[in-house]
Amino acid sequence: MKITRREADHAARLARLALTEEEAEKTTEQLDKILEYVAKLSELDTKDVEPTSHVIPVSNVMRDDVARPSLPRVEALANAPDSDGEFFRVPKIIE
């Protein structure tokens, strides 16, 4: 398994990371090593193992459908880089 620069660029774009040329090269190399390391797992025979999505044997953790008070708006907006006191404000989304 070899990660190409193209794949690394694609992953960076999906993660909204603007990598410099140097970072991109380094990331490609590191990703490749990580995947190679993880690929060791495929050496195991998993023929009789159920695919695992969760490691703890717990299911059905649910809550009753009851509405509880929400945060005051001022707190909800407190961590936002920008707001107008009512809405979060973000750079214009262009469709």
Add this chain to the structure above:
Amino acid sequence: MNAGSKYEAVIGLEVHAQLLTESKNFCGCANRFGAPPNTQTCPVCLGLPGVLPVLNRKAVEYIVKTGLAFHSKIAPESRFARKNYFYPDLPKGYQISQYESPVCEGGRVEIVVDGEVRNVLLHRIHLEEDAGKNIHEGSADVSRVDLNRAGVPLMEIVSEPELRTPEEAVAYLKKVRNTLRYLNVCDGNMEEGSFRCDANVSIRPAGSDALGTKAEIKNVNSFRFVKQAIACEVERQIAVVEEGGRVVQETRLFDSARGVTVSMRSKEEAHDYRYFPEPDLVPLVLDRAQVEAWARELPELPDAKRERFAREYGLSEYDAAFLSEERAAADYFEETVRLSGQPKAAANWIMGDLTRFLNEAGGEIAASPVTPERLAGMLDLVENGTISGKIAKAVFEEMFKSGKDAAGVVKEKGLVQVSDAGEIERVVEQVLADNPNELAAYRGGKEKLFGFFVGQVMKKSGGKANPAKVNEILKAKLQPPG
């Protein structure tokens, strides 16, 4: 389709239905439309660090009931997954959805188009969460974000690409919406966005089994727009192919003002969602007893109701379908029948005058000023001969406008039907005396004039004369004397 029958359309629909829960899907914030912006959020739905989502039990019940209503297979075990993408209305950077193991698989929706019954197969129904709302208007350089909707339980109902025409697509959507409303799991409000639809559209040579490249048309939010958007997208794709081009896979937006679909380039790269199992939510295991208990709670659904209306009340197939389509109309009809014992008359009035007045006034049948009690009261007056069917029209209109009951309107306007033979005879004699030429013509063999005399008598009585009595008395009086 412009290019004739050379091509056929292949349409698959994705319906997003917000569930009618009290609280959001994974936190206790209220699930309510129309609250002031950003007043229904908490650390969970804001995607703050260190929080854990906990699944809403009611949302599970609602999606299972929906699956049962559409004959889906309810998965004994299902899982949640993260769908990763960046958008300002998605604070966590991922949407909690389902990928490999949805709650419901398969299923079918019965539709009727041009009198033909068809079963449209479903692919799956899964549970996820809604995103917030972006507002683009009002400023050239910022968009505003309201996260009240973020985390609201959303059910996605995905059909197989089995629909062939815009008409079928609309019939399917209506049936899905009505069924959800029967189940009371979604209010189906397309204006407020609690019931939304994306359409996957492709074309192929007529009769072919291959699937062409599809375009996804986003958020077509009325039945009319769905029909228009699909029709013009099919035309567009045919034109592309006819000109020697190729349809590209993309997301398009329907511009209802111009009646065209336009490409949304911003969405193009977002299709790599990198789904993976949601580590914060444990698997959902549904036990059979619970599913069976929910199945027993299902109300009578539109198809069953339609069949019963036809069988039990002797309604025509068309009338039964019309009255069973919406639960509110079906309930109104049955309540009227229960009170009046007159199913056919009730059906005629509901489908005729009541529907017309409601459409004109833009009202819902459940809030009709003429209640089932009042309509039944009026039907009683017609049946016992107090008013004629013709007078009933005027009475109904007055009832609708004033909100009064039938007896009150009849009394107030002096509309009681005249059945007294003596009184009708006097009017008949007067009419015959006033129209000697017609009388002579009738007696000379022009029997068609009978209708003319009926009309004159009714007119003279102000519409109040009992028509059956008028006929009887006129027949006798029109005989040549001696």
